[in-house]
Amino acid sequence: MKISRKKFEELVSVYLDNEATPGEKRLLSKCVLRDREMARIFHRECKIHAAACKIYGRLPRLAPLRGIPDPLVPPEKYLDPSAKAEWASVAMLSAAAIALFIYGMSAIFSNTWNGSEPAKREIPTPAAHPDIPKYFTGEIKIDAAPDGSAVGILAYRR
Incomplete structure (x- = not known):
């Protein structure tokens, strides 16, 4: 059944x-x-009607139509099931990372750990090579390498 646009607008x-x-x-x-x-x-006129009702402080109420969802309620956006799974995995990994971080921080800052006291004994350091003072002049320079990075240069006697 075909009706004119004017008749349709009157119906709306x-x-x-x-x-x-x-x-x-x-x-x-x-x-x-x-x-x-x-x-x-129809949907444009319903939006205009809802906006006019908002301006005048009324709730827009429309009678249900057979086969047509409520035009004042926006349709639900479709979310791909694989995207839901990806977001769930991101949430679980984030929760695991936070749990490990809290566990590590509690281990570092707890006072019940036996290693919280400073070391009372001397730790022996390996002896330096005996010939270093004979050849090293003690002069240290910092220069630029060909690739632009910094290079430390130690001066030695021949």
Whole structure:
């Protein structure tokens, strides 16, 4: 059943004013389901009606139409199931990292650990090579290498 655009807009207006009869509601739902252009007009008019109700401080209420979801409620966005699994794995790994961090911090800062006291004994260091003072002049320079990094240069006697 094809109706004119003007007649359709009158149907939408009557529907938005909650004055539509059951026959007009059936006709409106058939038009919206069959014609994309009429569906676009219907949803645009519903958004305008909701905005006008907000301005005047009223709650927009629309009668249900057969086969058409409530035009004032935005449709749920589809989320890919694999994306849900990826986000779940990210959340679990983050929780594990936080748990390990807290465990490590508690081990470092706990006073019950036996190693919290400073060392009381001397740790022997390996003796330096005996010929180093004979050849090393003690002069140290920092220069730039060909690749731009810093290089430490130690001066030795021949």
